[in-house]
Amino acid sequence: VKIEKENIESFIFDYHEGNLSDSEKTEVLNYIHNHPEYEVAFTLWAQSYLPHESTVKNYGLTNHLLQTPSTDWYNKSWIKITAPILLISFISFFYHTTEESTSLSTPHTKNNTRKQHSVVKTKVTTTTELKSTNTNKPKETPTPIVIHKLVDNKSRPEINSIIESPISSTPIETNPTIEINTSINIQETKSNTSDSVITVVNITETNKKVDESKKKKSYKIKPTTDFIPTNPNF
């Protein structure tokens, strides 16, 4: 573009802005040299720039604007990642520990895997206390019996028979020598991982020697109504 009277100011502006090449700068300077009436304008354009300030005034806001680093610790990415992992691990560990404690005696198959059973829901979660006497049974500590139910309803009678067997087979008031308090605590636990139901039957037998006085009293025979004496000396 040729420098003319109409665009000289634009060229002077670009000259001071640094938008011109070296050859263009030379052209502008030559034009002003040939037209001295633009020398003042050239100087005024140069003076239209804000003077450079070597130092910036301190407004005293720095301390008011600074933030303490402790306030955004939760924004750190490693915490966002590790926190859920730790939480899940803790829950898993806790769950696993609880499950292990409830199924310590669970039998394993040949492949060392637990037997898979389906769920059988029974409402046998009652505590039955039976009072019975048995002369021959020694004093025993409570023995937990763990029964793994199968899904099939066929197995239910078996289990019920097992559960009921100590009750039905115990002779009641046959011999008053030792009083055995037998309490059967039946608990069913449904496993979340496998479809098995673990039935724990706690049989607690408390053998208690009857006092001698009671023992003597217990040997007194009382005749029943249908008792027919055969001995004439009786």
Add this chain to the structure above:
Amino acid sequence: MPTKSYNKAVHDYNNRLCRFVDKLLQNTDAAKDITQEAYLRLWENRNKVDFNKVRAWLFTTAYRLSIDFIKQHKRFDKNSEMPEKWVHQEHSDLKDVVHQALQILPELQRSIILLKDYEGYSYIEIGEILNLNESQVKVYLFRARKKIKEYIGDLRLVI
């Protein structure tokens, strides 16, 4: 943007930002308020703002806040010329003259001059801050410098 980066932005730019607003508004107290408001907004949006562009973000925010301030307070009528006291007072220093000439410029042109001469931004960077394209920035800058030039020339004739 972590706190460390935010604090670095405070150390690097808070005085520059306050000077920009101060020169724009000719009101140091308002400049401090606007600077604090700009940094408050930066802190609130620290997770969204790219640290590499934090300087431009701060100047953009400060400029918008300054324009709002001017609209609310309307220090001068748009059509008014420079205040009379500026014409009659003595100008011994060219620096003062230029700063006074700055006040006769519209806010946009004044902002462009401040960003160009004080902060050394390019046309493109100024355009990003003020939401203008490069050509518009150049045109506004030309007009602004021409006004300053004429102001200085008029004063020379007066003196």
